[in-house]
Amino acid sequence: MNNKFDALKDDDSGDHDQDQSSPKDSEKIKIEDDEKEQNTTKKKVTSSFLLQMAVPGAGEHPLQYNYTFWYSRRTPGRPASTQSYEQNIKQIGSFASVEQFWRFYSHMIRPGDLTGHSDFHLFKEGIKPMWEDDANKMGGKWIIRLRKGLASRCWENLILAMLGEQFMVGEEICGAVVSVRFQEDIISIWNKTASDQATTARIRDTLRRVLNLPPNTIMEYKTHTDSIKYNTSM
Structure with missing residues:
Protein backbone atom coordinates (compact mmCIF):
# COMPACT_ATOMS: atom_id res chain seq x y z
CA MET A 1 0.00 0.00 0.00
CA ASN A 2 1.24 3.46 -0.83
CA ASN A 3 2.53 5.15 2.34
CA LYS A 4 0.40 8.24 1.88
CA PHE A 5 -2.68 6.03 1.99
CA ASP A 6 -1.39 4.12 5.01
CA ALA A 7 -1.19 7.40 6.87
CA LEU A 8 -4.76 8.41 6.07
CA LYS A 9 -6.71 5.19 5.64
CA ASP A 10 -7.98 4.98 9.20
CA ASP A 11 -8.30 8.71 9.72
CA ASP A 12 -11.91 9.14 10.75
CA SER A 13 -11.21 12.20 12.86
CA GLY A 14 -12.86 14.52 10.37
CA ASP A 15 -9.79 16.76 10.15
CA HIS A 16 -10.19 16.89 6.36
CA ASP A 17 -13.46 18.74 6.91
CA GLN A 18 -12.04 21.34 9.25
CA ASP A 19 -12.19 24.09 6.64
CA GLN A 20 -15.83 23.38 5.91
CA SER A 21 -18.53 25.05 7.94
CA SER A 22 -21.75 23.10 8.41
CA PRO A 23 -23.50 23.80 5.11
CA LYS A 24 -27.23 24.23 4.84
CA ASP A 25 -29.27 21.60 3.09
CA SER A 26 -29.71 23.93 0.13
CA GLU A 27 -25.94 23.97 -0.33
CA LYS A 28 -25.61 20.21 -0.52
CA ILE A 29 -25.98 17.79 -3.35
CA LYS A 30 -26.73 14.11 -3.18
CA ILE A 31 -26.65 11.26 -5.60
CA GLU A 32 -29.90 11.31 -7.54
CA ASP A 33 -32.05 8.30 -6.95
CA ASP A 34 -35.63 7.20 -6.92
CA GLU A 35 -37.96 7.64 -3.98
CA LYS A 36 -37.44 4.09 -2.82
CA GLU A 37 -33.77 4.78 -2.22
CA GLN A 38 -34.02 8.11 -0.46
CA ASN A 39 -32.84 6.55 2.79
CA THR A 40 -29.61 5.40 1.15
CA THR A 41 -28.71 8.87 -0.06
CA LYS A 42 -28.46 10.54 3.32
CA LYS A 43 -24.74 11.01 3.00
CA LYS A 44 -24.13 14.05 0.86
CA VAL A 45 -21.16 15.72 -0.74
CA THR A 46 -21.05 19.47 -0.32
CA SER A 47 -21.33 21.54 -3.47
CA SER A 48 -18.02 23.21 -2.65
CA PHE A 49 -16.30 19.90 -3.39
CA LEU A 50 -17.89 19.82 -6.83
CA LEU A 51 -16.93 23.38 -7.66
CA GLN A 52 -13.29 23.26 -6.62
CA MET A 53 -10.59 22.72 -9.21
CA ALA A 54 -8.87 19.37 -8.98
CA VAL A 55 -5.52 20.63 -7.70
CA PRO A 56 -3.80 19.53 -4.49
CA GLY A 57 -4.17 21.90 -1.57
CA ALA A 58 -1.31 23.20 0.53
CA GLY A 59 0.27 20.39 2.50
CA GLU A 60 -1.83 17.70 0.81
CA HIS A 61 -0.50 14.47 -0.68
CA PRO A 62 -0.92 14.71 -4.49
CA LEU A 63 -1.95 11.69 -6.51
CA GLN A 64 -0.09 10.77 -9.68
CA TYR A 65 -3.29 11.40 -11.66
CA ASN A 66 -6.49 13.34 -11.04
CA TYR A 67 -9.66 11.25 -10.82
CA THR A 68 -13.42 11.74 -11.10
CA PHE A 69 -16.23 9.89 -9.32
CA TRP A 70 -19.39 9.13 -11.33
CA TYR A 71 -22.73 7.52 -10.51
CA SER A 72 -25.37 5.94 -12.74
CA ARG A 73 -28.66 4.16 -12.29
CA ARG A 74 -31.12 2.75 -14.81
CA THR A 75 -34.19 0.60 -14.97
CA PRO A 76 -33.17 -3.03 -15.59
CA GLY A 77 -34.48 -4.61 -18.77
CA ARG A 78 -34.72 -1.31 -20.58
CA PRO A 79 -32.32 -1.05 -23.57
CA ALA A 80 -29.69 1.60 -22.97
CA SER A 81 -28.45 3.48 -26.00
CA THR A 82 -25.18 5.39 -25.90
CA GLN A 83 -27.08 8.65 -25.74
CA SER A 84 -29.38 7.59 -22.90
CA TYR A 85 -26.46 6.09 -20.97
CA GLU A 86 -24.47 9.29 -21.26
CA GLN A 87 -27.46 11.31 -20.10
CA ASN A 88 -27.99 9.00 -17.14
CA ILE A 89 -24.44 9.03 -15.79
CA LYS A 90 -23.83 11.76 -13.23
CA GLN A 91 -20.50 13.29 -12.33
CA ILE A 92 -20.00 13.52 -8.57
CA GLY A 93 -16.70 15.43 -8.64
CA SER A 94 -12.95 15.34 -9.20
CA PHE A 95 -9.98 15.23 -6.85
CA ALA A 96 -6.20 15.51 -7.06
CA SER A 97 -4.93 14.48 -3.62
CA VAL A 98 -5.36 11.79 -1.01
CA GLU A 99 -7.12 14.22 1.28
CA GLN A 100 -9.57 15.31 -1.41
CA PHE A 101 -10.34 11.66 -2.17
CA TRP A 102 -11.28 10.99 1.45
CA ARG A 103 -13.52 14.06 1.51
CA PHE A 104 -15.60 12.49 -1.23
CA TYR A 105 -15.35 8.88 -0.16
CA SER A 106 -16.23 9.46 3.48
CA HIS A 107 -19.51 11.09 2.44
CA MET A 108 -20.49 8.54 -0.19
CA ILE A 109 -22.82 5.61 0.23
CA ARG A 110 -21.02 2.27 0.19
CA PRO A 111 -21.88 0.01 -2.75
CA GLY A 112 -23.29 -2.63 -0.40
CA ASP A 113 -25.90 -0.12 0.78
CA LEU A 114 -27.20 0.62 -2.71
CA THR A 115 -30.13 -1.28 -4.15
CA GLY A 116 -31.41 -1.87 -7.63
CA HIS A 117 -29.36 -1.36 -10.77
CA SER A 118 -26.69 1.15 -9.70
CA ASP A 119 -23.05 1.81 -10.54
CA PHE A 120 -20.17 3.80 -9.08
CA HIS A 121 -17.34 4.69 -11.48
CA LEU A 122 -13.90 6.09 -10.64
CA PHE A 123 -11.95 7.19 -13.72
CA LYS A 124 -8.99 9.38 -14.46
CA GLU A 125 -10.07 12.96 -14.93
CA GLY A 126 -11.00 13.61 -18.55
CA ILE A 127 -12.00 9.99 -19.28
CA LYS A 128 -15.71 9.24 -19.39
CA PRO A 129 -16.73 5.79 -18.14
CA MET A 130 -17.94 4.81 -21.60
CA TRP A 131 -16.64 2.24 -24.08
CA GLU A 132 -16.63 4.87 -26.83
CA ASP A 133 -14.34 7.33 -25.04
CA ASP A 134 -11.06 7.79 -26.94
CA ALA A 135 -9.05 6.53 -23.95
CA ASN A 136 -11.18 3.39 -23.65
CA LYS A 137 -12.22 2.34 -27.15
CA MET A 138 -9.14 0.17 -27.86
CA GLY A 139 -9.11 -1.28 -24.37
CA GLY A 140 -11.04 -3.69 -22.23
CA LYS A 141 -11.81 -4.64 -18.67
CA TRP A 142 -11.29 -7.40 -16.15
CA ILE A 143 -14.62 -8.47 -14.66
CA ILE A 144 -15.22 -10.22 -11.34
CA ARG A 145 -18.69 -11.27 -10.25
CA LEU A 146 -19.22 -11.15 -6.49
CA ARG A 147 -21.80 -12.70 -4.24
CA LYS A 148 -23.84 -10.16 -2.32
CA GLY A 149 -22.12 -8.67 0.71
CA LEU A 150 -18.60 -8.33 -0.73
CA ALA A 151 -18.93 -5.26 -2.95
CA SER A 152 -18.06 -2.56 -0.41
CA ARG A 153 -14.83 -4.16 0.77
CA CYS A 154 -13.68 -5.17 -2.70
CA TRP A 155 -14.49 -1.74 -4.15
CA GLU A 156 -12.48 0.04 -1.46
CA ASN A 157 -9.49 -2.28 -1.87
CA LEU A 158 -9.63 -1.89 -5.65
CA ILE A 159 -9.76 1.89 -5.78
CA LEU A 160 -7.09 2.31 -3.10
CA ALA A 161 -4.81 0.05 -5.11
CA MET A 162 -5.58 2.03 -8.26
CA LEU A 163 -4.99 5.43 -6.65
CA GLY A 164 -1.83 4.13 -5.00
CA GLU A 165 -0.44 2.98 -8.39
CA GLN A 166 -0.13 -0.64 -7.28
CA PHE A 167 -0.86 -2.05 -10.73
CA MET A 168 2.48 -0.84 -12.10
CA VAL A 169 1.38 -0.65 -15.74
CA GLY A 170 2.20 2.95 -16.52
CA GLU A 171 -0.72 4.90 -17.95
CA GLU A 172 -2.70 1.81 -18.92
CA ILE A 173 -5.33 2.02 -16.16
CA CYS A 174 -8.37 4.11 -17.13
CA GLY A 175 -10.69 3.50 -14.21
CA ALA A 176 -12.80 1.09 -12.18
CA VAL A 177 -16.50 0.32 -11.82
CA VAL A 178 -18.64 -1.37 -9.19
CA SER A 179 -22.06 -2.48 -10.44
CA VAL A 180 -24.78 -3.34 -7.94
CA ARG A 181 -27.32 -5.82 -9.25
CA ASP A 205 -2.52 -10.83 -11.14
CA THR A 206 -2.47 -7.56 -9.19
CA LEU A 207 -6.25 -7.55 -9.00
CA ARG A 208 -6.23 -11.07 -7.61
CA ARG A 209 -3.69 -10.04 -4.98
CA VAL A 210 -5.23 -6.75 -3.80
CA LEU A 211 -8.68 -8.32 -3.51
CA ASN A 212 -7.29 -11.48 -1.87
CA LEU A 213 -9.31 -13.61 -4.26
CA PRO A 214 -9.50 -17.41 -3.85
CA PRO A 215 -7.51 -19.31 -6.48
CA ASN A 216 -10.67 -20.65 -8.14
CA THR A 217 -12.20 -17.18 -8.66
CA ILE A 218 -13.45 -16.73 -12.23
CA MET A 219 -12.01 -13.61 -13.87
CA GLU A 220 -13.20 -12.59 -17.32
CA TYR A 221 -11.48 -10.15 -19.67
CA LYS A 222 -13.75 -8.45 -22.19
CA THR A 223 -12.72 -5.95 -24.84
CA HIS A 224 -14.82 -2.82 -25.24
CA THR A 225 -15.05 -3.57 -28.97
CA ASP A 226 -16.85 -6.82 -28.14
CA SER A 227 -19.07 -5.02 -25.64
CA ILE A 228 -20.08 -2.47 -28.26
CA LYS A 229 -20.80 -5.21 -30.84
CA TYR A 230 -22.90 -7.16 -28.36
CA ASN A 231 -24.83 -4.10 -27.24
CA THR A 232 -25.63 -2.94 -30.77
CA SER A 233 -26.71 -6.41 -31.89
CA MET A 234 -29.40 -6.68 -29.22
Whole structure:
Protein backbone atom coordinates (compact mmCIF):
# COMPACT_ATOMS: atom_id res chain seq x y z
CA MET A 1 0.00 0.00 0.00
CA ASN A 2 1.24 3.46 -0.83
CA ASN A 3 2.53 5.15 2.34
CA LYS A 4 0.40 8.24 1.88
CA PHE A 5 -2.68 6.03 1.99
CA ASP A 6 -1.39 4.12 5.01
CA ALA A 7 -1.19 7.40 6.87
CA LEU A 8 -4.76 8.41 6.07
CA LYS A 9 -6.71 5.19 5.64
CA ASP A 10 -7.98 4.98 9.20
CA ASP A 11 -8.30 8.71 9.72
CA ASP A 12 -11.91 9.14 10.75
CA SER A 13 -11.21 12.20 12.86
CA GLY A 14 -12.86 14.52 10.37
CA ASP A 15 -9.79 16.76 10.15
CA HIS A 16 -10.19 16.89 6.36
CA ASP A 17 -13.46 18.74 6.91
CA GLN A 18 -12.04 21.34 9.25
CA ASP A 19 -12.19 24.09 6.64
CA GLN A 20 -15.83 23.38 5.91
CA SER A 21 -18.53 25.05 7.94
CA SER A 22 -21.75 23.10 8.41
CA PRO A 23 -23.50 23.80 5.11
CA LYS A 24 -27.23 24.23 4.84
CA ASP A 25 -29.27 21.60 3.09
CA SER A 26 -29.71 23.93 0.13
CA GLU A 27 -25.94 23.97 -0.33
CA LYS A 28 -25.61 20.21 -0.52
CA ILE A 29 -25.98 17.79 -3.35
CA LYS A 30 -26.73 14.11 -3.18
CA ILE A 31 -26.65 11.26 -5.60
CA GLU A 32 -29.90 11.31 -7.54
CA ASP A 33 -32.05 8.30 -6.95
CA ASP A 34 -35.63 7.20 -6.92
CA GLU A 35 -37.96 7.64 -3.98
CA LYS A 36 -37.44 4.09 -2.82
CA GLU A 37 -33.77 4.78 -2.22
CA GLN A 38 -34.02 8.11 -0.46
CA ASN A 39 -32.84 6.55 2.79
CA THR A 40 -29.61 5.40 1.15
CA THR A 41 -28.71 8.87 -0.06
CA LYS A 42 -28.46 10.54 3.32
CA LYS A 43 -24.74 11.01 3.00
CA LYS A 44 -24.13 14.05 0.86
CA VAL A 45 -21.16 15.72 -0.74
CA THR A 46 -21.05 19.47 -0.32
CA SER A 47 -21.33 21.54 -3.47
CA SER A 48 -18.02 23.21 -2.65
CA PHE A 49 -16.30 19.90 -3.39
CA LEU A 50 -17.89 19.82 -6.83
CA LEU A 51 -16.93 23.38 -7.66
CA GLN A 52 -13.29 23.26 -6.62
CA MET A 53 -10.59 22.72 -9.21
CA ALA A 54 -8.87 19.37 -8.98
CA VAL A 55 -5.52 20.63 -7.70
CA PRO A 56 -3.80 19.53 -4.49
CA GLY A 57 -4.17 21.90 -1.57
CA ALA A 58 -1.31 23.20 0.53
CA GLY A 59 0.27 20.39 2.50
CA GLU A 60 -1.83 17.70 0.81
CA HIS A 61 -0.50 14.47 -0.68
CA PRO A 62 -0.92 14.71 -4.49
CA LEU A 63 -1.95 11.69 -6.51
CA GLN A 64 -0.09 10.77 -9.68
CA TYR A 65 -3.29 11.40 -11.66
CA ASN A 66 -6.49 13.34 -11.04
CA TYR A 67 -9.66 11.25 -10.82
CA THR A 68 -13.42 11.74 -11.10
CA PHE A 69 -16.23 9.89 -9.32
CA TRP A 70 -19.39 9.13 -11.33
CA TYR A 71 -22.73 7.52 -10.51
CA SER A 72 -25.37 5.94 -12.74
CA ARG A 73 -28.66 4.16 -12.29
CA ARG A 74 -31.12 2.75 -14.81
CA THR A 75 -34.19 0.60 -14.97
CA PRO A 76 -33.17 -3.03 -15.59
CA GLY A 77 -34.48 -4.61 -18.77
CA ARG A 78 -34.72 -1.31 -20.58
CA PRO A 79 -32.32 -1.05 -23.57
CA ALA A 80 -29.69 1.60 -22.97
CA SER A 81 -28.45 3.48 -26.00
CA THR A 82 -25.18 5.39 -25.90
CA GLN A 83 -27.08 8.65 -25.74
CA SER A 84 -29.38 7.59 -22.90
CA TYR A 85 -26.46 6.09 -20.97
CA GLU A 86 -24.47 9.29 -21.26
CA GLN A 87 -27.46 11.31 -20.10
CA ASN A 88 -27.99 9.00 -17.14
CA ILE A 89 -24.44 9.03 -15.79
CA LYS A 90 -23.83 11.76 -13.23
CA GLN A 91 -20.50 13.29 -12.33
CA ILE A 92 -20.00 13.52 -8.57
CA GLY A 93 -16.70 15.43 -8.64
CA SER A 94 -12.95 15.34 -9.20
CA PHE A 95 -9.98 15.23 -6.85
CA ALA A 96 -6.20 15.51 -7.06
CA SER A 97 -4.93 14.48 -3.62
CA VAL A 98 -5.36 11.79 -1.01
CA GLU A 99 -7.12 14.22 1.28
CA GLN A 100 -9.57 15.31 -1.41
CA PHE A 101 -10.34 11.66 -2.17
CA TRP A 102 -11.28 10.99 1.45
CA ARG A 103 -13.52 14.06 1.51
CA PHE A 104 -15.60 12.49 -1.23
CA TYR A 105 -15.35 8.88 -0.16
CA SER A 106 -16.23 9.46 3.48
CA HIS A 107 -19.51 11.09 2.44
CA MET A 108 -20.49 8.54 -0.19
CA ILE A 109 -22.82 5.61 0.23
CA ARG A 110 -21.02 2.27 0.19
CA PRO A 111 -21.88 0.01 -2.75
CA GLY A 112 -23.29 -2.63 -0.40
CA ASP A 113 -25.90 -0.12 0.78
CA LEU A 114 -27.20 0.62 -2.71
CA THR A 115 -30.13 -1.28 -4.15
CA GLY A 116 -31.41 -1.87 -7.63
CA HIS A 117 -29.36 -1.36 -10.77
CA SER A 118 -26.69 1.15 -9.70
CA ASP A 119 -23.05 1.81 -10.54
CA PHE A 120 -20.17 3.80 -9.08
CA HIS A 121 -17.34 4.69 -11.48
CA LEU A 122 -13.90 6.09 -10.64
CA PHE A 123 -11.95 7.19 -13.72
CA LYS A 124 -8.99 9.38 -14.46
CA GLU A 125 -10.07 12.96 -14.93
CA GLY A 126 -11.00 13.61 -18.55
CA ILE A 127 -12.00 9.99 -19.28
CA LYS A 128 -15.71 9.24 -19.39
CA PRO A 129 -16.73 5.79 -18.14
CA MET A 130 -17.94 4.81 -21.60
CA TRP A 131 -16.64 2.24 -24.08
CA GLU A 132 -16.63 4.87 -26.83
CA ASP A 133 -14.34 7.33 -25.04
CA ASP A 134 -11.06 7.79 -26.94
CA ALA A 135 -9.05 6.53 -23.95
CA ASN A 136 -11.18 3.39 -23.65
CA LYS A 137 -12.22 2.34 -27.15
CA MET A 138 -9.14 0.17 -27.86
CA GLY A 139 -9.11 -1.28 -24.37
CA GLY A 140 -11.04 -3.69 -22.23
CA LYS A 141 -11.81 -4.64 -18.67
CA TRP A 142 -11.29 -7.40 -16.15
CA ILE A 143 -14.62 -8.47 -14.66
CA ILE A 144 -15.22 -10.22 -11.34
CA ARG A 145 -18.69 -11.27 -10.25
CA LEU A 146 -19.22 -11.15 -6.49
CA ARG A 147 -21.80 -12.70 -4.24
CA LYS A 148 -23.84 -10.16 -2.32
CA GLY A 149 -22.12 -8.67 0.71
CA LEU A 150 -18.60 -8.33 -0.73
CA ALA A 151 -18.93 -5.26 -2.95
CA SER A 152 -18.06 -2.56 -0.41
CA ARG A 153 -14.83 -4.16 0.77
CA CYS A 154 -13.68 -5.17 -2.70
CA TRP A 155 -14.49 -1.74 -4.15
CA GLU A 156 -12.48 0.04 -1.46
CA ASN A 157 -9.49 -2.28 -1.87
CA LEU A 158 -9.63 -1.89 -5.65
CA ILE A 159 -9.76 1.89 -5.78
CA LEU A 160 -7.09 2.31 -3.10
CA ALA A 161 -4.81 0.05 -5.11
CA MET A 162 -5.58 2.03 -8.26
CA LEU A 163 -4.99 5.43 -6.65
CA GLY A 164 -1.83 4.13 -5.00
CA GLU A 165 -0.44 2.98 -8.39
CA GLN A 166 -0.13 -0.64 -7.28
CA PHE A 167 -0.86 -2.05 -10.73
CA MET A 168 2.48 -0.84 -12.10
CA VAL A 169 1.38 -0.65 -15.74
CA GLY A 170 2.20 2.95 -16.52
CA GLU A 171 -0.72 4.90 -17.95
CA GLU A 172 -2.70 1.81 -18.92
CA ILE A 173 -5.33 2.02 -16.16
CA CYS A 174 -8.37 4.11 -17.13
CA GLY A 175 -10.69 3.50 -14.21
CA ALA A 176 -12.80 1.09 -12.18
CA VAL A 177 -16.50 0.32 -11.82
CA VAL A 178 -18.64 -1.37 -9.19
CA SER A 179 -22.06 -2.48 -10.44
CA VAL A 180 -24.78 -3.34 -7.94
CA ARG A 181 -27.32 -5.82 -9.25
CA PHE A 182 -30.20 -7.73 -7.68
CA GLN A 183 -28.57 -11.14 -7.27
CA GLU A 184 -24.87 -10.30 -7.54
CA ASP A 185 -22.45 -7.42 -7.71
CA ILE A 186 -19.72 -6.87 -10.30
CA ILE A 187 -16.43 -5.02 -10.12
CA SER A 188 -14.22 -4.25 -13.09
CA ILE A 189 -11.04 -2.39 -13.91
CA TRP A 190 -10.59 -0.82 -17.34
CA ASN A 191 -7.34 -0.46 -19.29
CA LYS A 192 -6.40 1.28 -22.55
CA THR A 193 -4.87 -1.49 -24.66
CA ALA A 194 -6.70 -4.79 -24.89
CA SER A 195 -4.12 -6.24 -27.28
CA ASP A 196 -1.28 -5.88 -24.76
CA GLN A 197 -1.45 -9.31 -23.18
CA ALA A 198 1.47 -8.77 -20.82
CA THR A 199 -0.21 -5.70 -19.37
CA THR A 200 -3.62 -7.32 -19.04
CA ALA A 201 -1.99 -10.31 -17.31
CA ARG A 202 -0.23 -8.05 -14.83
CA ILE A 203 -3.49 -6.25 -14.08
CA ARG A 204 -5.21 -9.61 -13.54
CA ASP A 205 -2.52 -10.83 -11.14
CA THR A 206 -2.47 -7.56 -9.19
CA LEU A 207 -6.25 -7.55 -9.00
CA ARG A 208 -6.23 -11.07 -7.61
CA ARG A 209 -3.69 -10.04 -4.98
CA VAL A 210 -5.23 -6.75 -3.80
CA LEU A 211 -8.68 -8.32 -3.51
CA ASN A 212 -7.29 -11.48 -1.87
CA LEU A 213 -9.31 -13.61 -4.26
CA PRO A 214 -9.50 -17.41 -3.85
CA PRO A 215 -7.51 -19.31 -6.48
CA ASN A 216 -10.67 -20.65 -8.14
CA THR A 217 -12.20 -17.18 -8.66
CA ILE A 218 -13.45 -16.73 -12.23
CA MET A 219 -12.01 -13.61 -13.87
CA GLU A 220 -13.20 -12.59 -17.32
CA TYR A 221 -11.48 -10.15 -19.67
CA LYS A 222 -13.75 -8.45 -22.19
CA THR A 223 -12.72 -5.95 -24.84
CA HIS A 224 -14.82 -2.82 -25.24
CA THR A 225 -15.05 -3.57 -28.97
CA ASP A 226 -16.85 -6.82 -28.14
CA SER A 227 -19.07 -5.02 -25.64
CA ILE A 228 -20.08 -2.47 -28.26
CA LYS A 229 -20.80 -5.21 -30.84
CA TYR A 230 -22.90 -7.16 -28.36
CA ASN A 231 -24.83 -4.10 -27.24
CA THR A 232 -25.63 -2.94 -30.77
CA SER A 233 -26.71 -6.41 -31.89
CA MET A 234 -29.40 -6.68 -29.22
